[in-house]
Amino acid sequence: MFFVDVIKLEGLGNRSYLAGGTSSAVAVDPPRDIDQVMAAAERHGVRISHVVETHLHNDYVTGGLHLARLTGAAYLVPAGAHVSFARTAVSDGDTVDIDADLTLTAVSTPGHTPHHTAYVLREAGRPVAAFTGGSLLIGTVGRPDLVEPRLTEQLARAQHASAHRLADALPDDTAVLPTHGFGSFCSSAPADGDATTIGKEKAANTALTVDVDTFVADLLAGLEDVPAYYAHMGPANAIGPDPVDLTPPAVADPQEIAARLAAGEWVVDLRNRVAFAEGHVAGSFNFEADGKLATYLAWLIPWGKPVTLLAESSEQLASAQRELVRVGINRPAAAATGGPGSWLREGERPASFPRATFAQLALERPDGVVVLDVRRNSERAGGWIEGSVHIPVHEVHRRLGEVPDGTVWVHCAGGMRAGIAASLLDAAGRQVVAVDDGFDAAGEAGLTVVTG
Template sequence: MPSILPIDTPSLGDRSYLVHDGRVAFVVDPQRDIDRVLGLAAAHDVRITHVFETHLHNDYVTGGYALARRTGAAYHVNAADPVAFDRVPVSDGDVIAVGDTMTVRVIATPGHTHTHLSYALADTGEPVAVFSGGSLLYGSVGRPDLLGPAHTHDLVHHQYASAHKLAATLPGEAGVYPTHGFGSFCSATQSEARASTIAREKLVNPALTRDERTFVDELLAGLDAWPAYYAHMAPANAAGPGEPDLSTPEHADAEQIRKRLADGEWVVDLRHRVAFAAGHVAGTLNFGLDGSFATYVGWLIPWGTPLTLLADSPDELALAQRELVRIGIDRPAAQATGTPADWAGGHGLESYPRATFADLAQVRHHRSVVVLDTRRALEAAAARIQDATHIPLHDLARRLDEVPDGEVWVHCAAGYRASIAASLLARAGRHVVAVDDDFDHARDAGLPVVTGR
C-alpha cells in the first residue's frame, strides 16, 4: 500500500502531498519552498520521479517546476494550460505508471478553473485515493469565482458536475486528498475535517447532497472577497517559477529605516500586536507572524512596493521570508532584527491603546467615538455593532478618508486584523484604539449588535 504524506501550509490553508512505495515517489501540488518536500523524500529514502499539478494555482506560487528541475522528475501539467515551459502534458483519461505498482489516472474536473484536473491513485489496479486539488474538498468545493464574474456561472455548474463525476467513478473507501480547504480563501466554505473518503463526502458535501440549483444558490451566496495578490499567481505559475532565494536580505540601520519610510516604502513589524501597540517606530505597519501574515501583506501591499521586515530574531525573519515567497514576494528590500529602540535609533517610539468590547461599551456612555468594523462583508452582514462604520481591512488603505473624524476604535473578529488596521490609521495620523477581543463578546458587553442580512 502506498504511503501518502501530507505537507501542510497552515498559513495559506493548503496541503501538498508526497506519495511513495518505499522506493519512488510522486508529489502533488508542491508549494514554492521545495526544501520541505526534498527533506521529506530524503527522510523516507525515496526518489521523486513525477510531479503533478491539479491546476494553475490562484493562491500561491507553485514549486512544481523548480522541484521537477531539481530532481529530474516528469512534470505533469494539463495539456490545455498555456504555459511557457516544457512539461509532460496530460489530459482526461491518461494513466501514468509510477514505480512497479502505482498508477495515476488523470480525471478532468473543471469548476475551480476551466482546466482543473484530479488524479486517482491505484495500487496494483485497485483505486485507493484521489488528489482532488480545488475540486472536491472536505465538506465543500473550491471557489468557482476566481477567474472573474464572466466565468463564474459556468464554473459553478462545472464544479457540481465534477464532484458527481468523482463520486460516481471512485469507490466509497477511496481517500479524498484536496489541496485547498484548510483555511484557504480558495475554498467556498470551511470544514473542520482533516481527512475524508468518497463515501463520507456523499453524506456531508453539499455538492453531493443538494440538488444542483440549491447547491449553486447556496455556494454563490456564501462567497466573499479574496486576496488581491491572487491576480498575480496564475501568471507566475504559467511562467514556470524557479527556486526561491531564502538568504538573508541586506541589513537596514535606523537611518535607512527612516529613509525607506520617508520614501513611502512599506516597513512591516512582525511582532505580536500587543508588543507593537506598546511601542513601535512611527510609520511602521503591524502584520504579526501569529496570524495570516503573508495573506494580508499580499492582499494590502501595492504590488511591487519595496518591503522591509523588522523582527525580534533571525528565525522569525526567516519564517516571514518563507511565507512571502509562497505568494511571489521573493526578496524583501531590507531587514532588521532586535528591538524597536534599535530600529528607532534614538528617536521616540509611538504607541496606541488596546481595549476590549466591554471597554468600548463603557466609553460610549461618556463620549462619542468612531467604531470601525474591518471584517469582510459577509461577517458584517451577519452581525454588526449598530452605527459602526464598516470598511473591510482589504479596502481600508484606499478608503482612509471615509473614516469619520474623531477617536477611532477599530475592531475585527478577534484582534489580528484590527491591529493591522490600527497601524494603518496610526500611520495616517489618526487617534486610534485597537479592540483586541472576540466579536462574540460585543453583545455580552452591552453593545447594540444588529443581526441578519
Template sequence: MHFVETLATEDLGNRSYLAGGRETAVVVDPPRDIDRVLAAAARRGVRITHVAETHVHKDYVSGGLELARITGAAYLVPAGAQVAYGRVPVADGDRAGIDGGLSLRAVETPGHTPHHTSYVLYDGDTPVAAFTGGSLLIGSVGRPDLVEPRLTRRFARAQHASAHRLAELPDDVRVLPTHGFGSLCSATQAEGQGEASTIGRERVHNIALTSDVDAFVTELLAGLDDIPAYYAHMGPANAAGPAPVDLTAPRIADAAELTSRLDAGEWVVDLRNRVAFAEGHLAGSLNFDGSGQLATHLAWLLPWGKPVTLLADTAEEIAAAQRELARVGIDRPGAAATGPAEQWAPGGEELRSFRRADFAALADAVAAAHEGGAAPVVVDVRRRSERATAGWVTGSVHLPLHELPRRIGELPPGTVWVHCAGGLRAAIAASFLDTEDREVIAIDDGFATARDLGLVTLPVR
C-alpha cells in the same frame, strides 16, 4: 504497499502531498519552498519521479517546475493549461506508473479552473486516494470565480458535475484536497468538517453532493467573498514559470536606513505580536504579526512590487517570514532589522504607541456617549461574509481590512475603535490608522463578547 504524506502550508491554508511506495514517489501541488518536499522524500528514502499539478494555481506560487528540474521528474500539468514551459500534458484518463503496482490516473474536474484535473492514486486495481486540488474539498468546493466573472455561474455548475464525478469512486477512497483548510480559494469554509475525509463521508456532508445543481449554484454564489488582490499575480507567474526561490538572508538596515526607506514610501513591516507593537513601534511602520497568516494579509494589502523591509525580534523570525512571503511572490525583502525596537528609531526618537482595549471598554464608551459624551467611531474590518453571518456592532462603519488603507479618509473625526473577529486584523488596521495620526484604540477581544454585551445587531434570517 503505499504511503501518502501531507505537507501543510498553514499560513495559506493549503496542502501538498508526497505519495509513493518503497522506492519512488509523486508530489502533488508542491509549495514554492521545495526544500520541505526534498527533505520529506529523503526521510522516506524515495526518489521523486513525478510532479503533478491539479491546475495553474491562483493563490500561491508553485514550486513544481523547479522541483521537476532538480529531481528530473516528469512534470504533469493539465493539457488545457496555457503555460510557457515544457511539461507532460495530462488528459482525462491518462495514467502514470509511480512505484511497483502504484499508479496515478487523471480525472478531468473543471470548475475551479477550466482545465482543473484531479488525480486518483491506485494500489494495483484499487483506488485508495483522490488528490482533488480545488475541486471536491472537505465539505465544500473550490471557488469558481477566479477566472472570469462572466463565467462564474458556468464554472459553479461545472464544479457540481465534477464533484459528482469524483463521488463515483468507492466510499473508502481518501479525499485529499489542496485547498480548504483556511484557504481563500475555498468557496466556503466548512465548519466542523474536520481535516480528513473520504468519498463516502463527502456524499453525506458535502453541499455539492447533497443539493441539486440549481440550489447548489445559488448557495455557492451567495457565499463568495472578495478575491485577494494578489491572486491576480499568481496565475500569470505560474503560467510563465516561477523562478527558483531565494531564501538567503536580507541585508541588515540601521535606523537611518529605515527612516530613509519610510521617507521613500516603502513599507516597513513590524512582525512582532500586536501587544508589543501597540506598546512601542517605529513611527510609520506597519504591524503584520509574523504568526498570523502573514502572507495572505500582507500580499493582499501591499501594492504589488512595492519594496518591503522586515522588523522582528530575531533573525529566525525574519527567515520564517521571508519563506512565507516567497510563497506568494514577495521574493526579496529590501532589508531587515532585529533586536529591541528602540534601536530602530533614529537619534533616540521616541517610539509611537496606541491603546488596546476589550469590548467591555467599548460598551462603557457607548454608555458614556448616551450620557452626553462623544460617540466612539467604531470600525469593523472583517470580511463582508463575516459581518453578514455574525452580525455587527450597532452603528459601526464597515471597512474590510483590504479596503481600509485607501478609505481611511472616509472615517468621521474622533477616536477610532477598530475591531475584527479576534484582534489580529484589528491590530493591522490600527497600525495603518496610526500612520495617519488618527487616535486609535485596537480592540483585542473575541467578537462573541460583543454579542454577550448587547453591542451587536444580528442579521435577519
C-alpha cells in the same frame, strides 16, 4: 505498501502531498519552497519521479517546475493550462506508473478552473486516494470565480458535475486529499474537518447532497472578495517561477529604516499585536508573523512595493521570508531584528496606541467615538455594533479618508485584523484604539448588536 505525506502550509491554508512506494514518489501541487518536499523524499529513501499540478494556482506560486528540473522528474500539467515552459500535458484518463503496483490516473474535474484535473492513486488497481486540488474539498468545493467573471456560473455547474464524477467513480473508503480548504480563499467555504473520504463527502458535501441549481445559487451567494494578489499568481505560474532565494536580506540600521519610510516604502513589523501596540517605529505596519502573514500582507501591499521586515529574531524573519516567497514577494528590500530600541534613531521615541476590550468600548459610548468594523461582509451580515462604520481590513489602506473624525476604536472578530487596521490608521496619524477581543463579547458587554 504506499505512503502519503501531507505537507501543510498553515499560513496559506493549503496542503501539498508526496505519495509513493519503496523506490519512487510523486509530488502533488508543491509549494514554491520545495525543500520540505525534498526532505520528505529523503526520509522515505525515494526519488521523485513525477511532479503533478491539479491546476494553475491562483493563491500561491508553485515550486513544481523547479522541483521537476532539480530532480529530473516528469512534470505533469493539465493539457488545457496555457503555459510557456516544457511539460508533460495530461488529459483525462492518462495514467503513469509511480512505483511497483502504484499508478496515478488523471481525472478531468473542471470547476475551480476550466482545466482542473484530479489524480487518483491506485495500489494494485484499487483506488486508495484522490488528490482533488480545488475540486472536491472537505465539506465544500473550490470557488469558481477566480478565472473570469463571465465563466463563474458555468464553472460552478461544472464543479457540481465534477464532484459527482469523483463520487460515482470511487469507492467510499477512498481518501480525499484536497489542496485547498484549510483557510485558503480558494475555498468557497471553510473545510469541515481535517480528513475525509468519498463516503463521508457523499453524506455531507452540498455538492453531492443538493441539486445543481440549489448548489449553484448557494455557492454564488456565499463568495467573498478575492485577495488582490491572486491576480499575479496565475500569470507567474504560467510563465514558470524562478527558484527561490531564502538567504537573509540586507540588514537595515535605524537611518535606513527611516529613509525607507520617508520614501513611501512599507516597513512591516512582524511582532505580535500586543508588543506592537506597546511600542513601534512610527509609520510602520503590523502584520503578525503568526497571523496569516502572507495572505494579508500580499493582499494589502501595492504589488511590487519594496518591503522592509522588522522581526524579533532571525528565526521569525526566516519564517516570514519563507511565507512571503510563496505568494511572490520574492525578496525583502531589507530587514532588522530586535525591537524598537534598535530600530529607532537616537532621540526618537517609539509610537504606541492602546488596546481594549468590548466592555471598555461600552463604557466609552456614546461619547462620539468612531467604531470601525474591519470584518468581511459575510461576518458583518451576521450582526454588527449599532452605529459602527464598516470597511473590510483589505480596503482600509485605500479608504482611510472615509473613516470619520474622532478616536477610532477598530475591531474584527478576534483581534488580529483589528491590529493590522489599527497600525494602518496609526501610521496615517489617527488616534486609534485596537479592540483585542472576541466579537461575541460585544453583546455581552451591553453594546447594541444589530442583526438581520
